Amino acid sequence: MPDKQTEDQQEKAQEVAHKAASIPAPGPKTHVNKHMYKNRVSLPPEVKEQVVQKMQVTLASAFDMYSQAKFAHWNVKGDNFYQLHLVFDHVAEVIEEQVDPIAERITQLGGVANGTARQAAASSILPEYKVDTVAGMEHVAVLADALGVYCACLRNASDEIDDLGDGPSSDFYNQLIIDAEEQLYFLESHLEAGDVQ
Numbered sequence: 001m002p003d004k005q006t007e008d009q010q011e012k013a014q015e016v017a018h019k020a021a022s023i024p025a026p027g028p029k030t031h032v033n034k035h036m037y038k039n040r041v042s043l044p045p046e047v048k049e050q051v052v053q054k055m056q057v058t059l060a061s062a063f064d065m066y067s068q069a070k071f072a073h074w075n076v077k078g079d080n081f082y083q084l085h086l087v088f089d090h091v092a093e094v095i096e097e098q099v100d101p102i103a104e105r106i107t108q109l110g111g112v113a114n115g116t117a118r119q120a121a122a123s124s125i126l127p128e129y130k131v132d133t134v135a136g137m138e139h140v141a142v143l144a145d146a147l148g149v150y151c152a153c154l155r156n157a158s159d160e161i162d163d164l165g166d167g168p169s170s171d172f173y174n175q176l177i178i179d180a181e182e183q184l185y186f187l188e189s190h191l192e193a194g195d196v197q
Contacts, residue, residue, distance in 0.1 A: 030122040032056070033112040041109055043166055051166045052111030054157050058173075059102045059115055060123035065150045066095045067117075068129045072139040084136045087190075088143065091183045095150070098176050105172055125153055137190065144187040151180045 036049050043051075069092035076084050103113035114123065126149050130142050154177045162170035 030118045032114045032119055032123065035112050037110040039108075039110045043109070047164050047166060048109045048111070050164055051161050051169055052106050052109050054160055054164075055102060055106050055109075055169070056111070056114055057123060057125060058153055058157050059099065059106065059113060060120040061125050061150055061153050062095055062099045062102055063115060063117070063120035064124035064126045065146060066092050066099065067120075068126065068146050069095060069143060071129055071131070072133075072143045075134070076136050076139050078135045080136050084139065084190075087186060088139065091143065091147065091187070094179055094183050098179070101172075102176075105169060109169070126150060140187055140190045144184060144191065147180065147184045147187060151177065151184055154180060 034053075036045065036052065038045075041048060069088050073085055073088035073092060076088060099115070103115050106113045114120075126146050129146065130138075133139050133142050154173050158170045158173035158177065161173070
């Protein structure tokens with residue numbers, strides 16, 4: 001017969017699980033802070049605001065891309081498991097290193113870096129990861145698709161920010177693009193040429 005302490009612990013665990021199940025997923029109620037702080041960066045306030053809005057999308061997508069690479073890293077099975085396990089982890093590491101600089105550039109321009117997991121889920125442009133994927137090469141293809149979208153997101157942000165007149169922020173994306181596209185190259189190199197195009 002279970003003792004009183006065990007029953008209390010089970011009851012508490014059920015209470016926590018019930019409360020967690022009732023928490024809404026990211027969606028319309030997820031708050032994104034659009035406040036802009038005044039600063040001495042020599043750009044018109046409306047330009048800073050527009051640049052920050054575009055950078056917020058890349059911040060959310062970077063977080064999402066990182067989590068998708070980690071999902072593949074954790075869940076890959078089958079042939080070449082260990083090699084792909086390491087490849088996916090390296091992709092995650094490279095993308096994770098992009099998150100902080102993007103967030104800090106947003107705050108340098110006077111914005112608030114909206115970087116919680118819920119904000120990222122609500123604002124990312126990446127496709128949903130196919131979470132039923134198991135086999136290694138299937139993960140490679142799914143992750144390459146997502147990374148291709150992420151790389152395009154970085155390029156679009158760079159071009160659009162340049163059009164707004166913020167050359168330094170546009171240039172900031174150049175190394176991010178090179179690093180992300182290198183990881184895309186590594187993934188695509190695992191696929192047959194016919195699957196890449």
